[in-house]
Amino acid sequence: MQKKLIRKLDLEMLLSQIEPHPSPKPSLEQYTIPADVAATILYIAAYTHNDIVNKTILDLGCGTGRLALGAAFLGAEKVVGVDIDKIAIKVAYENSVKTELKNRVQWIAADIDVVHGKFDTVLQNPPFGVQRRKADRKFLEKALEVGKVIYSLHKSSHKDKTFIKKLKTCGTAIVPVSPSSFFKKFVEEHGGTIEAVYAMLTTIPHMFNFHTKRKYEFVVDLYIIEGE
């Protein structure tokens, strides 16, 4: 059954009510995705590629639930959110109560290793591997194992000022880019195919002692990948 189209502004308003992690740990890279970035990803997945409405969704490393709850709000059939951190899952549950989506998402406090089966769509904003090298690879491997389609956010190599200016002025907030050769090889070796890559700007606030700025602005790449 096709559900009604939800305005992006309404989605962003819902996502902005979702509380971030109250005590994030640097080792787990517990950065909450900004509401506008989450809304852009969910909107592309739902309305450009038809990968959310009436689909089964898995949010790997769900944190406090922005991507999972956004998918439920847009009309996913079933949503599962998994995070290794119990506090993140507790806050995700509270966020689901606050947004009246409690019955639409199942939360699991566990390592992503425990996930098996098949989901129509995997959404993930994994640790980028800044604190623990290669942390994002485990997420990509699991996503490729259990997902038919994967939306995965990664730190971009596009960081020059001209490119950032282009992103700020392009109106759509996203720019198609080529995949990195490392990612292409990794995905293909695991049986997947990269369908598209979009660069977008994101920000994180000052959260940890080692942060020297009030906020950081940087480019991330959204990989859209077909699984096996």
Ligand SMILES: C[S@@+](CC[C@H](N)C(=O)[O-])C[C@H]1O[C@@H](n2cnc3c(N)ncnc32)[C@H](O)[C@@H]1O
């Ligand atoms: C960058 S945060 C993203 C949180 C949330 N998805 C968001 O976008 O706001 C990465 C998340 O992955 C979780 N995480 C890291 N390693 C994990 C693992 N092995 N299994 C499950 N979750 C993990 C962290 O606790 C953290 O919440």
